């Protein structure tokens with residue numbers, strides 16, 4: 306019998322003072338934000354924003370970057386830039402964050418889902434062609450958890466059917482696919498800078514493209530449909546539907562400061578994640594995503610998939626996952642079941658709620674007949690039921706020694722499953 310579980314009154318495996326916040330702020334970060342205070346102009350054609358756009362475009366390996374106030378905004382700009390709009394279908398993986406699908410709805414286009422791969426939980430390119438219809442305009446793969454989707458296969462199918470490809474790179478800052486960074490693997494891409502992301506601005510986003518025309522369209526969407534250019538007088542004329550998706554100097558300065566250590570921070574995440582992956586390999590009821598050698602995973606979070614059946618318990622998988630997650634949380638880990646429902650099962654999509662009154666499915670533009678049958682996505686369903694996601698204890702600047710606290714928490718809980726689910 307091991308030490309009592311923290312959920313049963315025992316000591317925590319991870320003392321609170323071991324855990325480091327994300328992002329871990331340096332003096333240089335603070336100075337960067339203070340520097341932005343001194344400019345006297347805080348958004349719109351300003352030094353930090355302009356510099357961040359140049360630096361991120363260079364980092365990713367594309368011509369253009371537009372900084373935004375969220376990843377969702379950058380994703381919406383991507384959908385609009387490739388010309389997906391009323392009546393068009395955009396193919397999206399069954400398992401992702403809801404913004405991947407709502408960014409499509411935001412431009413009155415229709416999300417169509419393809420299930421994910423059992424090994425990686427990314428869009429399954431082998432199922433893609435079956436989902437293409439005469440209404441399909443674009444494919445929107447997600448680099449889930451910082452692991453690049455199968456872009457060569459996806460791009461080849463897109464080229465064959467004359468479709469645009471949009472990267473949801475919101476979780477994949479710095480991840481590489483066959484030597485190229487995510488964000489440079491398709492026509493347009495979107496990154497998030499929200500509070501959990503590998504590159505963090507509190508909130509914010511980055512739209513990227515190599516294409517001048519796509520950048521022009523995205524620029525209009527970012528600012529009221531106007532054509533607002535660096536260094537030029539504003540004309541105050543709106544040419545297209547536009548929103549207000551600009552960001553601020555403070556966010557840009559903070560992000561630029563972290564960008565200088567992004568590769569170091571990612572290397573730390575990857576090394577620490579490997580320590581945990583190695584330690585969890587011994588448990589038959591734990592499955593980890595399988596990663597291929599031709600790409601890197603920058604581990605936005607650390608996911609693991611549990612199996613009640615493999616552990617010998619006759620109970621619903623989600624209930625087993627939740628009980629284990631709660632016990633791990635009680636041990637002092639920040640761990641959660643991120644995305645408990647696949648996208649086509651969420652009410653806004655499943656019941657075609659959209660904007661209300663059935664729009665955009667029912668507004669007259671859409672000539673297709675998409676249906677959202679949850680059973681059509683068995684792999685996504687299984688991932689949603691069985692995965693739990695570790696949020697802390699492995700990110701920069703946690704050391705390999707500190708990661709052992711997380712490993713001990715897993716070992717403690719996994720060696721007392723009867724006490725967890727009993």
Ligand SMILES: Cc1ncc(COP(=O)(O)O)c(C=O)c1O
Nearest residue numbers: 375376377402404475497498499
């Ligand atoms: C895969 C994915 N897409 C889109 C988004 C939206 O990004 P944001 O929260 O910055 O709007 C997120 C954010 O969590 C995400 O994880």
